[in-house]
Amino acid sequence: MPTAITVALAAGLLTATVPAAHAAAGADLPFTSVEAESATTTGAKIGPDYTQGTLASEASGRQAVRLTSGRRVEFTAPRAANALNVAYSVPDGQTGSLNVYVNGTKLAKTISVTSKYSYVDTGWIPGAKTHHFYDNARLLLGQNIQAGDKVALEAANAQVTVDVADFEQVAGAASQPAGSVSVTSKGADPTGQGDSTQAFRDAIASAQGGVVWIPPGEYKLTSSLSGVQNVTLQGAGSWHSVVRTSRFIDQSSSSGGVHIKDFAVIGEVTERVDSNPDNFVNGSLGPNSSVSGMWLQHLKVGLWLMGNNDNLVVENNRFLDMTADGLNLNGNARGVKVRHNFLRNQGDDALAMWSLYAPDTNSSFENNTITQPNLANGIAIYGGTDITVKDNLISDTNALGSGIAISNQKFLDPFHPLSGTITVDGNTLVRTGAMNPNWNHPMGALRVDSYDSAIEAQVKITNTTITDSPYSAFEFVSGGGRGYAAKNITVDGATVRNTGTVVVQAEAQGAATFRNVTATGVGAAGVYNCPYPANSGTFTLTDGGGNSGWSSTWSDCSTWPQPGQGNPDPDPDRNLAKGRSATATGSQDVYTPGKAVDGDANTYWESSNNAFPQSLTVDLGSREAVRRLVLKLPPSSAWGARTQTITVLGSTDGSNYTTVVGATGYRFDPATGNTATVALPAGTDLRYLRLSVSANTGWPAGQFSEVEAYLTS
Structure with missing residues (x-):
């Protein structure tokens, strides 16, 4: 029987229902x-x-x-x-x-x-x-x-x-372990003023088979360490022992047995330069190593791992403010466990396995808490054999990512696609998935992507909770646009709440079986099944039983459902712009373009100030014979009357625009509802509607609380 548990989120508290035998998703955090x-x-x-x-x-x-x-x-x-x-x-x-x-x-x-x-x-x-x-x-x-x-x-x-x-509640500083070699005994400066690089190197050389002790204080390193093997580097606690460097360990190989624990490494990385090894660990720690209790911040990547890192354990660490990935297992990782880590504000994938040169094998990401990866995915698996993603808590992905991506996107060769069994179990995804600006439609909270080759592995997705996804819950896509099959997929046991558009977003040929998937608060329809390219094949959804709340299918493959839009309606009085994608030449603060098509006249778009002309563009989703526009400002009397000079332009391809109605002054007066109506000439056919504002007597910017488009005159 399921049981209700409360999961601590970086973004607040979430009450989630999961099977009683399952552990709570996310890390044990201090x-x-x-x-x-x-x-x-x-x-x-x-x-x-x-x-x-x-x-x-x-x-x-x-x-x-x-x-x-x-x-x-x-x-x-x-x-x-x-x-x-x-x-x-x-x-x-x-x-x-x-x-x-x-x-x-x-x-x-x-x-x-x-x-x-x-x-x-x-x-x-x-x-x-x-x-x-x-x-x-x-x-x-x-x-x-x-x-x-x-x-x-x-x-x-x-x-x-x-x-x-x-x-x-931070514990006091730990004491020096007996028999350890302190970096200060080799001349390290705990005030952070002097260069302690050589002292660290000397301590590591002296402590082979033992412990290098990093006492409370701050230590400046001016170059990276290498040749690190068969040694433990230990601090007094991540709030007490701090190493200031952007490159801590940089080595292509190690005999292993490296254990790094209980201090902070804080860098000075302010930009992402992919050719620079600005990482806490770049390369290899060697087999049977571990990283635990670390505070890692202001680096390009926390751990960029290549070479032999067999049986590495990375646990109970904090990764904050990286300009790229938090951790990336870049091929040849066997038996690696990454668990109970907290990752916030990564500039790319928070946790990634990328099977370049050799497959990552029998490795896992378990019980991690990930929030706000601000460019890519929370967790990304790019190829590999017998990989596990289990009991993670992921929230608030942005722009180019999903909460979890299981993908055959190779980036470079030689790449090793997904094989064996990929286990995705017990994960909780909150507000994950995002509008992809390259595709001009969204990525789902959990994405299976046959980007560069068909999915041949067995992908088993079980016991998933997806809450408040702004778009879809599960997506199956061939992101490279070549129509490779996403197949051998089973989704068994999922709770989907308040998904903005659909539960299943199927855009590739292939097949998946769904069992015990329940959904509430579905924004548009249960299923969007429109493989791309259009002639690439079909995606077969097999009902394995126990499913509920998502039986409807989006009926029009020429349009992408918008959050809360519902299925296309033949009613000619329907507002074609509501919920559609909107962009602008600029926006002021939180007054973003989407506020002009959200159906709420009290929210509004405002362009960049003092920079006329400014324009708002709405993609209606398909070519339409629009005859009438209704333009609104908030109805509140606090909005003084004003006149905006507006030119209406239209396009069928998003590139070539023609003028539909020339520059005209439209009066917006709260006494009459702050609304202006624009009649369009008969025969106007457009998909992209653009309103160019060249003047506003009430404020130095373009402003619309709603832009409505109708087929009726």
Whole structure:
């Protein structure tokens, strides 16, 4: 029988129903997170928003709190704690600080905030925009607080968007193990001023077969370590022993037996340069090694692992603010276990296995908590043999990713496609899946992708919980557009709640069997079954029994369902623009293009200010004989009357636009509903509707709360 459990999320609390025999998804974490939007604030809440490139879309829970100078957010401590970590964002190019208050008393300590490690650009990745808006900063409070105490953060001298606060009871510094070699005995400087690189090397050489001790303090390394084998590197705790370097270990091979534990490695990586080994570990630790209790931050990648890493265990670590992957098993990983780690704000896949040169084999990602990978997937398996993805908790993926991707995308050769049995079991996915800007339609929360070759492995997806996916729950696609089959797939036991469009998004030939998959709150239809290319074959869904709540099928393969849209309606009075994809030349803050087609006249799009002309473009999904537009501003009397000068343009291909109605002044007056109607000439045929605003007497920007398009005159 199922049982209800409460799973601690970086994005709040989720009550999920899972089989009683199954462990709770996610990592055992030493802290409890509280969302800023659930706290008391004198600032302004932003979001929710799923639009690529906005602060709210990258926030956990898709919401956060913006503080101008002097404004604050006050958290109620959920547990006893003496330390705080804060995820935040400040405008590009700015720095500042947060004042900290405990039960109304201001602390002498402040939290420094900076944009230095944010606003990453990866122009060589198709579809990427500036991303990675958030950063993390931590503080030992110097006192113990109890559950129920009030902890306030106040913007001191910069605008700060606060996303989430982690409350933690940090243990005191551990003592030096008997017989260990301290790096300070070899001349390391615990003040962080001197260069401790040679001292670390000398300690490692002296401690072969034993322990290198890193006492409390900060240590600066100016170049990477190599030749690391048969040794334990141990600190006094990740809040006490800190190594400052962007390249800790860089070696292509090792005899193994390397154990790294209980300290922090914090780098200075501010951009992603793929040719640079700006990683905590680059290459190999060798067989039978381990990494545990580490705090890894401001690096390109946490662990980029190549060569022999057989039986490596990576557990109980924190990966924060990488500009690329958190961890990538880059071929030749056998028997590797990655478990009970916390990953926030990775700039690519949070956890990945990529079977380049040799297959990753018999390796697993288990009980990890992943939040806010802001470019790609939460977990990605690119090829490999007998791989397990189990009991992970993944939330808030963005732009180019799903919560979990099981894929034959090779990137480079020689690549080893999926083979054997791929086990995807007991995972919980929250607000995962995203609008792919390259495909102009979404990726599902859990994606099986025959990108470069057919799926020949047995893919077994069991005991899955998918909640609040903005688009679809399960997607089967051949992302390279060549129509390879996604087959040998079984989905057995899944709970889908509040999926924005469909439960199953089938876009490749192939087959899958579904058993005991229940859905509630389906936004459009149960199934979208439209393999691409159109003549590439069919996708067969076999009903294995026990399914409910998703029996309907999207009826029109020429259009992609939008969140909450429902099946196409032959009613000519239907608003063709509602729920459709909208883009703009610019937007101000949270007033993003999608607000103009969401069916809510109280939300609105506002263009970049003081930069006319600005335009909003709506993709109606198919070519339509549009005869009438209804343009709206919020009906509130607080909106003063204004006239916007608007040119209406149309296109059938999204590239070549013609003028449908020339520049005309339209009056928006709250006394008459703040609505303007535009008649289009008979014979107007368009799929893409563009409104170009060249003037506005009420505000220096283009503004629409709703753009409606109708077939009737």
